[in-house]
Amino acid sequence: MKLYYAAHTCALASHIALEDAGAEYSTVRIDFAANEQRSPEYLAINPKGRVPALVTGRGILTETPAMLAFIAQSFPGARLAPLDDPFAFAEVQAFNSYLCATLHVAHAHRMRGTRWADDPAAIEAMKRKVPDSVGACYELIEAKMLRGPWVMGDSYTICDPYLFTVAQWMEGDSIDPSRFPKVNDHRQRMSERAAVRKAIAVQLG
Amino acid sequence: MKLYYAAHTCALASHIALEDAGAEYSTVRIDFAANEQRSPEYLAINPKGRVPALVTGRGILTETPAMLAFIAQSFPGARLAPLDDPFAFAEVQAFNSYLCATLHVAHAHRMRGTRWADDPAAIEAMKRKVPDSVGACYELIEAKMLRGPWVMGDSYTICDPYLFTVAQWMEGDSIDPSRFPKVNDHRQRMSERAAVRKAIAVQLG
Numbered sequence: 001m002k003l004y005y006a007a008h009t010c011a012l013a014s015h016i017a018l019e020d021a022g023a024e025y026s027t028v029r030i031d032f033a034a035n036e037q038r039s040p041e042y043l044a045i046n047p048k049g050r051v052p053a054l055v056t057g058r059g060i061l062t063e064t065p066a067m068l069a070f071i072a073q074s075f076p077g078a079r080l081a082p083l084d085d086p087f088a089f090a091e092v093q094a095f096n097s098y099l100c101a102t103l104h105v106a107h108a109h110r111m112r113g114t115r116w117a118d119d120p121a122a123i124e125a126m127k128r129k130v131p132d133s134v135g136a137c138y139e140l141i142e143a144k145m146l147r148g149p150w151v152m153g154d155s156y157t158i159c160d161p162y163l164f165t166v167a168q169w170m171e172g173d174s175i176d177p178s179r180f181p182k183v184n185d186h187r188q189r190m191s192e193r194a195a196v197r198k199a200i201a202v203q204l205g
Numbered sequence: 206m207k208l209y210y211a212a213h214t215c216a217l218a219s220h221i222a223l224e225d226a227g228a229e230y231s232t233v234r235i236d237f238a239a240n241e242q243r244s245p246e247y248l249a250i251n252p253k254g255r256v257p258a259l260v261t262g263r264g265i266l267t268e269t270p271a272m273l274a275f276i277a278q279s280f281p282g283a284r285l286a287p288l289d290d291p292f293a294f295a296e297v298q299a300f301n302s303y304l305c306a307t308l309h310v311a312h313a314h315r316m317r318g319t320r321w322a323d324d325p326a327a328i329e330a331m332k333r334k335v336p337d338s339v340g341a342c343y344e345l346i347e348a349k350m351l352r353g354p355w356v357m358g359d360s361y362t363i364c365d366p367y368l369f370t371v372a373q374w375m376e377g378d379s380i381d382p383s384r385f386p387k388v389n390d391h392r393q394r395m396s397e398r399a400a401v402r403k404a405i406a407v408q409l410g
Contacts, residue, residue: 047345048303070294073291090266093270093271097269102253116311117330118334
């Protein structure tokens with residue numbers, strides 16, 4: 001498998017999960033500063049012009065929640081999701097969907113406002129709200145969603161690399177991590193895992 | 206199971222899938238006009254203050270992609286997803302994640318702009334971009350994603366009720382359905398299915 005990623009993006013979640021799974025894979029860095037995600041070569045891989053994308057023997061996958069579930073299902077021995085329990089699996093997926101469609105979307109209004117408005121003043125107004133809108137997501141995660149020690153409780157799952165990945169953006173979004181002790185503790189413990197260190201070393205190296 | 210829904214929302218997708226699955230379930234309407242989704246009673250069910258929510262014997266699920274996969278896995282006889290093929294299942298999930306995190310999000314900037322900005326002029330600027338941003342999603346779906354006759358090709362899956370559901374919003378988003386013949390044909394064929402007719406009759410009745 002081949003993972004296309006860009007630094008500081010949600011692609012880190014799938015990268016960590018591939019490490020957790022013990023998968024054999026290679027990585028390809030896409031340079032957002034050079035707008036490489038819009039190159040004809042990359043659009044042939046992912047017509048959305050986004051990362052991540054995962055090239056597999058069967059075809060190309062996109063969308064972090066789908067890729068994480070795929071990695072978990074493809075490497076069942078790594079026990080990255082409760083694969084034999086549809087309800088528990090749905091809880092994993094609901095958490096990841098919330099990160100993807102609510103938290104990540106709120107965050108994206110800081111840097112990617114042109115997706116949703118053209119007026120420069122509107123784009124500035126979006127940026128101003130990011131600490132509130134992303135902060136509200138962490139309030140919910142801290143109070144209602146993160147069970148501890150891992151997201152789903154005693155078992156490490158594909159929710160954990162995804163939460164760790166988006167939590168890397170807190171400071172950039174002007175959110176004080178100390179407001180969210182459970183999220184902060186989770187982030188600290190994740191950062192010490194070998195799989196996380198390796199993925200970060202590759203992506204930021 | 207008990208499905209909490211509001212009319213004209215993405216909850217229709219799970220409602221149709223429950224019908225497709227032959228599930229036994231009841232429904233509860235949440236009145237957005239009365240702001241019932243923010244009532245203490247409903248926040249106790251779904252602290253996000255959104256629909257849908259699905260009460261099951263094991264607990265409560267939210268997030269349409271997670272609920273659709275749960276319904277498919279809970280009723281394997283209905284064959285609503287390629288459950289024994291992780292890659293094909295991931296393709297289903299990637300499609301649904303795109304609807305959730307990109308198309309639905311773009312659409313939400315027409316009515317729910319206060320999630321992402323406070324300035325009234327910014328909220329108006331967001332509304333103006335919706336035909337473009339949602340239209341771009343349908344361009345990609347029409348050209349690259351909808352295989353036909355169903356989203357995933359010959360087999361009907363949980364992608365189909367979800368696409369049908371969001372496509373109901375096209376006119377409201379000032380998108381001419383005739384620009385997208387494959388999506389339009391899919392919508393027409395979906396609207397003739399008994400499960401779709403029944404779910405719509407309940408939700409809009």
